[in-house]
Amino acid sequence: MPSANCLRNFSQLSLDATAHSTAASRFLQPRVACFSTSAARYANPQMKKKGMTAAPKKGVKTLNTKKSKGASGADAGKRPAQGERKAQRKRIVLSNNNALEVSSLKDLTKTNVLSEANEGLVMGLPEPVVDALRDVEAFKTTQGWSFFRRPAVLVRKEAIQLAKLFKAAEEAAPGKDKKTIRRILTGNRMSGKSTLLLQGLSMAFLRQWFVISLPECQDIVNAHTDYAPLEGSEPTQYTQDTYTAALLSQTLKANKAYFENAKITQKHDLAVPLPAKAKLSDLVAIGVANPEASWSVFKALWTELSQPGQPQILLAAEGLSHIMQNSEYMNADVKPIHAHDLTIVRHFVDHLSGVKQLPNGGVVLAATSKSNAPASPAMDFRIKSAEALKIQTSIPQWNPYTNGDARTMEALKDLENPKADLDILEVGGLSKEEARSIMEYYAESGMLRHQVNDGLVTEKWSLAGMGNIGELERASVRARI
Amino acid sequence: MVCRKFAQSLSRAVDTFGSQSWTQCARTARRSLQPPTSRCISTTVSRPAEIETEIQEPFTAAKPFDFEAEIGRKDGGKKDGKNILRTLRVVPASPSYFSAKPTFTDDFLSLSALLRKVATLPTIPNAEAPKVAWKTVEQYRIMTNEPVKTQRFHKMLHILRRLNCIHPQLMPEEVVEAMKRYKKPSQPGDVKPKPGVIDELGRAKGVGRRKTSSAVAWLVEGEGEVLINGQSLTEFFGRLHHRESAVWALKATQRLDKYNLFGLVQGGGSTGQAEAMTLAVAKALLVHEPALKPALRRAGCITRDPRKVERKKPGHVKARKMPTWVKR
Structure with missing residues (x-):
């Protein structure tokens, strides 16, 4: 290629490097010593100039595939407003006007919800229960509620087992020895664990229990809400004010019937003054309005619920493996905080592991997940040994080369004990x-x-x-x- | 056959009328008026070409001339041997000897004669005739050691196919014997796979392959439970399509609720594994119910899909893709 480049190099032989002809070529070409052309040639291969092809002939149309950058393409459609897409994604649709009304569908009622005669039937959820379930975010977007006229559930074999547990807890409630039944729902992906938990919640709502539900454990530990160390706790625990306030508000809405005529019987020391003749709902409302007081309000609520004569309690959580490991929060030394050091999680795990008993009896339910679940070898091991106990095979050995979470092992150790109340409820296939x-x-x-x-x-x-x-x-x- | 019998009778005549017929030229001159079919005249018995089964043609030499006996018989030893030799002519074994391909010509003529003989027998359509693997032209060339043209060989194959279409119940033994010479040593359907057995636990086993996957399936009577590599169908196959493929043999024959299925699959991807299962399940099902074969064939569960990844070629980016064309 005896090009201009070559000639230019020749011209450089006689010229001083500083006295280069054009400024433009100085940018393109590095300074080269005279009598050496190779470096300059090889270092900067000449780029093909754009538009080297011949110009189109006059009157010939050329194909232009580029989208025009002008006004036509830019504002073609209206963009969704802020938060609209998320709302669309999280929207829960519970009815489908195009679906037919099922004439034979009966509703679950307070009397028939725990009866074994329902086994194998599809039962509708009554309106107030649906509202309450909506308040505790029991319906998930991935479930197929939006295909049918109104929410209905199949009373399957496992639901009957759950109903029996509720019945046992209720029967033990008036007597001296109250029963806290603890179950972990396990099973394959899409086998209906969350729906069974929802059925448990609806049983509790219908039987007028007090329900506290952690709708998604991931939201507690993923560091999306504020947190602060709890004063006077040793080792340090952390409160999550906003989350607790939201939980209180959900609980308040969901247990409307209970709060209507619940009174404050104990004396609580709260940071916020309580009006005279305040009802329990006012107390909770203070917690909702003042997030910084929410944890003390939660404790006060729990004390009220612990008094004799109060209803049974259902504690429920979904996505258990999220709270069986370190959370995303960091402490002052920039070390991860264990999920069990968060006050709400601690409250739930204490009742699940049996450290604390529900004061008036009740049920603690935790559902595992198979799709959105971080690996938790310790929990998996405990669940496997519980399964082995059920089918009476040899209990598996812990692999010493895996990193198990010691606190999880400790919290779920009752799973290996056949006499303890903690057990798994396996959600299998339908008959x-x-x-x-x-x-x-x-x-x-x-x-x-x-x-x-x-x-x-x-x-x-x-x-x-x-x-x-x-x-x-x-x-x-x-x-x- | 006609010519052979004719030749035999002629040779007998030669023996009896030794004085008349031992000179070949006289005989040929006399016989030149005969129709062309009777040209088969030789000093030996004509070869029964259609009976032979060996690859190489057996060669039968002409009878040795017994000059002394001939001379003594004719005129008491008056003539000497030299004169006899002068009048002697060697006649080749086959009348087609002077054609370039005597064996082939003989074969062709004998088959044509045979077809003429059996042409009136009832036939069945070609599709229903028994499947025969005929020798290829190459094999035939080696057998006869003659440069047979492909087209001529195919003309002979036409005759053979026509002979094969004779109704099997009326097929003459002669034709069967004649066709044997042109068949390959191994025929389709000779090798029959061992029939599957149901073992003492009631299981029937089937093996299937597709792409690079291979599957083994065991079927027992049951109520439609499926386990593949120890997992349920939904756990093992994420796509609904693959699940349907895996149990397609059962689904297409409405047997899904009659059997339990255990499968082991390995190799390849999920599509290959699912379709390998299809074949394996179909084979296992055939052990239980052999009568389902046509139904399974209609469902496409019998034939193995032989397609594999095509190899990459030099100069190509993939198997067929060429590098992008650049002007310079």
């Missing part, structure tokens, strides 16, 4: 009768356009991995091929 019942409900709602016969039921049951209810819904309602 074929249950599958048939729920599929008939799908068909009656008009969401499954097929005659529900034995062939269809067994086919879907098999394809759904032996009656995994989430997969069953996915195969019959969501995927309509």
Whole structure:
């Protein structure tokens, strides 16, 4: 390529480097010593100039694939307002006007909610319970509530087991020895753990228990809310004022019936003055309004609930493995804070592990998750040994090369003890009768356009991995091929 | 056959009328008026070409001339041997000897004659005729050691196929024997796989492959439970499509609720594994219910999909993709 470059180099032979001809070429070319052309040639390969191709002929249209940067493309559509997309994502739709009304659908009531006669039936959730469940964020966006006219649940075998536990707790309540029943819901992905927890919550609401529910454990530990060390705690615990205030507000809304005529019986020392003749709901409202007082309000509420004659309590949490490890929060030494050092989590875990008993009896329910769950080897090990106890095989050995969380091992050690109240509740696949019942409900709602016969039921049951209810819904309602 | 019998009778005649017929030229001159079919005249018995099964043609030499006996018989030893030799002509074994491909010509002629003979027998359509693997032209060339043209060989194959279409119940033994020479040593359907067995626990095993996956399936009577590599169908296959593929053999025959399935799959990706399961399950199902084969074939569960990843070629970016064309 005997180009201009070559000639220029030749011209440099006789020229001083400073007396270079053009400023532009000085930018492009590094200074080179005379009599050496190679470096200059190899260091800067000549870039092809743009637009080297011949100009289009006159009158010939050229293809222009670039989008015009002008006004036409920019403001084509209106952007969603701030927070609108998130609201869309988090929206919970509980009814579908296009779905048919199921005439045979009966509601759960206070009397029939714990009865075993419901087994294998689809039962509707009554309006107040739906409101309460909405308040405690028991409905998830991933669940298929939006396909049907109104929320209804299948009373499956595991739900009956849960109902028996509720019954046992209620029967023990009037007597001296109150019962705290603790269960961890485990099972495969999409097997209905969250829905079973929801069923537990609705049982508690219908039986007029007091319900405190941690709707998603991830939100407590992911460091999205403020936190502060709790004064006078040793080792240091941390309160989360905003989160506690939100939890109090949820609890207040969900347990409306209880708060209507609950009175303050004890004396509490709060930072905020309490008006005279205040009801318990006023106390909680103060906690909601003043986040800095929320933890003391929560404690005061718990003291009130601990008095004899108060209702049973259901403590529920979802996504257990999040609170069985270090949280995302840091302490003053920039070390991670263990989730059990957060006051709310501590309160729940103490009751789950059996360190504290529910004063008037009740149930502690924790659901594990298989999709949004950080690895927690200690919890998995404890659950596995509980499973081994159930099927009477040898209890697995802890692998000493894995890093297990010691506090989790300690908290869940009752799982290995057959006499303790803590146990797992395995949520497995549906039986074929249950599958048939729920599929008939799908068909009656008009969401499954097929005659529900034995062939269809067994086919879907098999394809759904032996009656995994989430997969069953996915195969019959969501995927309509 | 006609020519052979004719030749035999002629040779007998030669023996009897030794004085007349031992000079070949006289005989040929006399026989030149005969129709062309009777040209098969030789000093030996004509070769029964269609019976032979060996690769190499057996060669039968002409009878040795017994000059003394001939001379003594004719005129009491008056003539000497030199004169006899002068009048002697060697006749080749085959009348097609002077064609370039005598064996092939003989084969072709004998088959044509055979077809003419059996042409009136009832036939069945070609599709229903028994499947036969005929020798290839290469094999035939090696067998005959003659440069047979492909087209001519195919003409012979036409005759053979026509012969094969004779109704099996009326197929003459002669034709069967004649066709044997042109068949490959191994015929389709010779090797039959061992029939599957249901073991003492009631399990039937089937093996299937697809792409680089291979699957083993065991079927027992049950109520539709499926375990693949110890996991449930939903755990093992994330896609609904793959789940349906894995149990397609059962689903297509409405047997999903009649059997329990245990599978072991390895290799490849999930699509390959699912479709390997399809074949494995179908084979295991055939052990239980052999009559389902047509239904399974219609469902596409019998034939193994032979497609594999095509190899990369030099000068190509992938198997077929070429590098981007650059002007300079």
